[in-house]
Amino acid sequence: MLDVRFVRENADVVKMALKNRRSNIDLSRFLELDKERRRLLVEVEGLKSTRNIISEEIGKLKREKRDAEEKVFSMRKLSKKIKDMDIKVNEIESKLSNFMLEIPNIPHSSVPVGVDENDNKTIRSWGESPEFGFEPQAHWDIGVNLDILDFKRGVKIAESRFTLLKGFGAKLERALINFMLDLHTDEHSYTEIFPPVLVNSKSMMSTGQLPKFGAELYKCADDDLYLIPTAEVPVTNIYRGEILKEKDLPLKYTAYTPCFRREAGAAGKDTRGIIRQHQFNKVEMVKFTKPEESYDELEKLTNNAEEVLQKLGLHYRVIELCTGDLGFSAAKTYDLEVWMPSYEGYKEISSCSNFEDFQARRASIRYRMKSKKVRFVHTLNGSGLAIGRTLAAILENYQQEDGSVIVPEVLRSYMGGVEKIE
């Protein structure tokens, strides 16, 4: 959520940002409502002020056992008027807040202006794509042949886009989770969290999934609970409604969770393999920082995610998303894209974003400065990494001509010393 005052005073900036994002939100309607609200506020608050003064006088008269009937009578009318005006103000305020909840974040000034993913900028790349002396297979073929991925039974148990991992497939998944968590906690000093994977609507509202993207979420029919689409939701909400201490910032958390997405509107995309699933595992990193430090922390966060790929020896590139491709809540985002032989191209495996105070304002996460003023923190998060896609990348990039797959060295201690899946 943006700062209402900022929107009011910088309408042209916000309009430009909305245009760059290709959003069709009409700000003028908002500005009208905002003006009307303030006009009414001035009026009704004046009435409330006289009500308070006269009530005080009535109290005094009653204590002195004097007659106050006349004043009480005139106050009855005043109170009624205040009540009516309050209703009007509330109506306008709820319209305004609905409006604010649907306005996306303003892209950071460094973000390239563009229409879609074709306008994203490649920042850097690491490693090289492997040379195969044979025709490489896609991970779904490798996985089925090794009997570690079972697509048919995943569908039988649930529905399409659910996959069963088996034997060394399951073990590799678990190894990746543990490897990444250990890296981020032991070497990057993040604190490990294991959060609830069902959260209430307030939490979803705070990070920006609701109200706009409810169709992406799995909702429990009888409760105000949703399956999380990412650990970002519960972990960012750890401090919802709290005031943090300046000396505790930045706070850095990492969490493994399963993630659940309906993938509404993704019909026909990535239908084969485990790239786009309704349920997938992910290790996430979340930071709460001071505003002046958040962009440094974004670089570090991105580097922390990159290090996972480097240690796994997977070729990747870093992309800076353009304004048109930026997520709703993000001010700036780097995507990490790993090399996938089956795509003969790169596939997103991590997304690292700075939300500035957009989520913090929705969630009311603040910190008290030394000067005693309270300010919103900045929140950041990034995948470190998506486990399923990492597993797919390993199968494809480490495949051998005989259909076996070499286990990257850093994972072997997590795999009981196994060097090769065959």
Added chain:
RNA sequence: GGAGGGGUGGCUGAGCGGUUGAAAGCGGCGGUCUUGAAAACCGUUAGUGGGGUAACUCACUCGGGGGUUCGAAUCCCUUCCCCUCCGCCA
């Protein structure tokens, strides 16, 4: 699920329907003392939204919503959450 108790400021915790936006303590901040630190003592310390160039000022906020009243943290209704006991249970 059944019975009872409770939700107040950064935290703990008072609060006869009328200077209670809120005592007290802790914590925080500033100061005195000290070579320095601690202790002690003194002072200070809620948030949000309006108006005003500003000094400043007004309104709202005691889990959420509604009601009674001239006036509600205090009374009533409703809802959510937490705790205790019982039941059930990984």
